[in-house]
Amino acid sequence: MPPDEVIRTEGLTKSFAMGTTVVHALRGVDLVIRRGEYVAIMGPSGSGKSTLMNLIGCLDTPTSGQYWLNGHPVAALPEHELARIRNREIGFVFQTFNLLPRASALRNVELPLIYGSVPPAERRHRAKEAMHQVDLGDRMDHRPNQLSGGQRQRVSIARALVTNPALLLADEPTGNLDTATSNEIMVLIDRLHSQGHTIVVVTHERDIAEHAHRVVTIRDGRIASDEARRKAAVS
Amino acid sequence: MNLGESTRLALESIWANRLRSFLTLLGVIIGIASIIATAAVINGLNLYVSEKLSNLGKGVFTVQRFALITNRQDFLDAVRRNKKLLPADARAIAERCPTAEAVAWETHAQVDLKVGVHEIRDTDIGGITPGILEIEPYDVEQGRVLMQHEEDRAAPVAFLGYDVKDRLFPNVDPIGKELRVRGHALQVVGVAQKKGSFLGFSQDNYVKIPFSLHRKLFGTRRSINISVKAADPARMSDTMDEVRAVMRARHHRRPAEPDSFGILTAEGINNLWRNLTQTIFSVALFVVGISLVVGGIVIMNIMLVSVVERTREIGVRKAVGARQADITQQFLIEAVLLSCLGGAIGIAIAFVASALLNAYTPLPAAFPAWAPATAFVICTLIGVFFGIHPARRAARLDPIEALRSE
Numbered sequence: 001m002p003p004d005e006v007i008r009t010e011g012l013t014k015s016f017a018m019g020t021t022v023v024h025a026l027r028g029v030d031l032v033i034r035r036g037e038y039v040a041i042m043g044p045s046g047s048g049k050s051t052l053m054n055l056i057g058c059l060d061t062p063t064s065g066q067y068w069l070n071g072h073p074v075a076a077l078p079e080h081e082l083a084r085i086r087n088r089e090i091g092f093v094f095q096t097f098n099l100l101p102r103a104s105a106l107r108n109v110e111l112p113l114i115y116g117s118v119p120p121a122e123r124r125h126r127a128k129e130a131m132h133q134v135d136l137g138d139r140m141d142h143r144p145n146q147l148s149g150g151q152r153q154r155v156s157i158a159r160a161l162v163t164n165p166a167l168l169l170a171d172e173p174t175g176n177l178d179t180a181t182s183n184e185i186m187v188l189i190d191r192l193h194s195q196g197h198t199i200v201v202v203t204h205e206r207d208i209a210e211h212a213h214r215v216v217t218i219r220d221g222r223i224a225s226d227e228a229r230r231k232a233a234v235s
Numbered sequence: 236m237n238l239g240e241s242t243r244l245a246l247e248s249i250w251a252n253r254l255r256s257f258l259t260l261l262g263v264i265i266g267i268a269s270i271i272a273t274a275a276v277i278n279g280l281n282l283y284v285s286e287k288l289s290n291l292g293k294g295v296f297t298v299q300r301f302a303l304i305t306n307r308q309d310f311l312d313a314v315r316r317n318k319k320l321l322p323a324d325a326r327a328i329a330e331r332c333p334t335a336e337a338v339a340w341e342t343h344a345q346v347d348l349k350v351g352v353h354e355i356r357d358t359d360i361g362g363i364t365p366g367i368l369e370i371e372p373y374d375v376e377q378g379r380v381l382m383q384h385e386e387d388r389a390a391p392v393a394f395l396g397y398d399v400k401d402r403l404f405p406n407v408d409p410i411g412k413e414l415r416v417r418g419h420a421l422q423v424v425g426v427a428q429k430k431g432s433f434l435g436f437s438q439d440n441y442v443k444i445p446f447s448l449h450r451k452l453f454g455t456r457r458s459i460n461i462s463v464k465a466a467d468p469a470r471m472s473d474t475m476d477e478v479r480a481v482m483r484a485r486h487h488r489r490p491a492e493p494d495s496f497g498i499l500t501a502e503g504i505n506n507l508w509r510n511l512t513q514t515i516f517s518v519a520l521f522v523v524g525i526s527l528v529v530g531g532i533v534i535m536n537i538m539l540v541s542v543v544e545r546t547r548e549i550g551v552r553k554a555v556g557a558r559q560a561d562i563t564q565q566f567l568i569e570a571v572l573l574s575c576l577g578g579a580i581g582i583a584i585a586f587v588a589s590a591l592l593n594a595y596t597p598l599p600a601a602f603p604a605w606a607p608a609t610a611f612v613i614c615t616l617i618g619v620f621f622g623i624h625p626a627r628r629a630a631r632l633d634p635i636e637a638l639r640s641e
Contacts, residue, residue, distance in 0.1 A: 054635050057554075059553075059554065059634045059635050059638075060635060079558065079559055080558040080559065080560065083553065083556050083557060083558040083559075083561075084556065084558070086553075086554060086555065086556050087555060087556020088556070092554050092555070094554075094638070098547065098550070098551045098554070098638065099551075100548055100551065102247065102248075102251055103247075111551075111552070111555050112555040112556055114240050115552070115555060115556035115557050115558075115561060116556060117237070159555065163556075
């Protein structure tokens, strides 16, 4: 497969047993995302976009189908291998930030490096760098509850960036933020894209999706549309 | 993730819930503290007994009317069967046991003593043959011990235990002073060094007088204890066999009948004592073991609560790359540290308790050197045993559901 493909899925399906009935959340998804792309995945709730995001993020394994992440086949990896892939190749940004409440911002950012067995000195250095990248160089020792919502999301983005992953995967990154703060966060994500990061944003908000250069719409477990957009004006 | 990081995380978590952690640990703290305090007391008693018995000297044993008796029926049998031991028995041993190097004897009576306004109660008046000083030497503080010529003519002389001197002759030189026992005036010739007390009983409340004088004062019907020193300490059992044969012959025992007297060695007394204290310790261990199991269950319970509370945190850790092994390690180390923290507090309490026991009670507690290490091993085992289930439960959480949890 071409070396610039960050994501390639072929016939990806996922079914869940809900009591006696089987729910087909994904019914065969073929998706290719190349290095440096900025993709929004849209769809109404129940469309299967969350399931797709979990599979792309290696938090779950597909019922059938193939998935290559950054060239590695990952569809059938055991738990500890998936954990390593999540650690090295993927940076998650969550709607609810998911920071550890008792740890300082800097320590939250260090967390992936701890599991990546990066030595302490280098860890600290890289975490500080990531904090500067999200313009929070002066908030490193603050705890999450001493930060605003927008600042917390910046910390979470720094945590996603710190391992220099192949893919930044943001799940409704502005869902818990007001409009002004949402804009700030999207400006930051746009900037990260312009610096060369590959970004996938899962959202149901059209104006968030408009930041992306390509919008993939999921409906009933299948890709309903996949369209390139002209480069959005930075708001 | 390395151990240092896991340890740091665990300490942070324990510290964040410090009151809860402390309450969780009460079971382990109390368990460890009481087991070590018990061990300290028993250790202290053992050391004391061993030290006292070692004074008896090598190759020395005593023949007494009764052996060490540990049940009531044996006692009743022995009272009926065993004759009093007499000086004639001792002389027979001295004559007919070639490997006995020295034979001496002592008999006892209790009296209250008074000198002027000073008095002391329940003093042990020991009638000794001076030969006993070769077998069990006394440490002399002042003056001298008793002499053979004093025994030969039943001289009215006395050698005092330290307490007797202290209570009857405070602030005066007792040598040459007069002490009345049963209306007879005895002259003090020496004072022994202080031995101290054991379990609250003074070891210094005695007066030694010549055996011949003792018979004049207290009569001839008292049983004696015979001390025998083997010529070769390494072959003491040969000497004991000779003595047993002589005594059985004198008491006309048939081959199948049990001894009608007791032979006691320092080793025998020490063994009996150790059996006794080991039994006490085993019972204590069992009782305390229950409290440690309860303590472990409490730790497991609180760890399960902690896993539920931190479900979201576990989800985040998994999302950023924690493997099941990392999560297991983190929670297991937390359980072990929690348990060892309890152990450390327990050890500290036991240390203070044994110091207090020593200072304020007659119990000679000696904090055993092996106790801290053993306690930590036990606490680690408790932590692992009761922590593995919560840790596995945390590790197996599905990251997607964990992230979704409130």
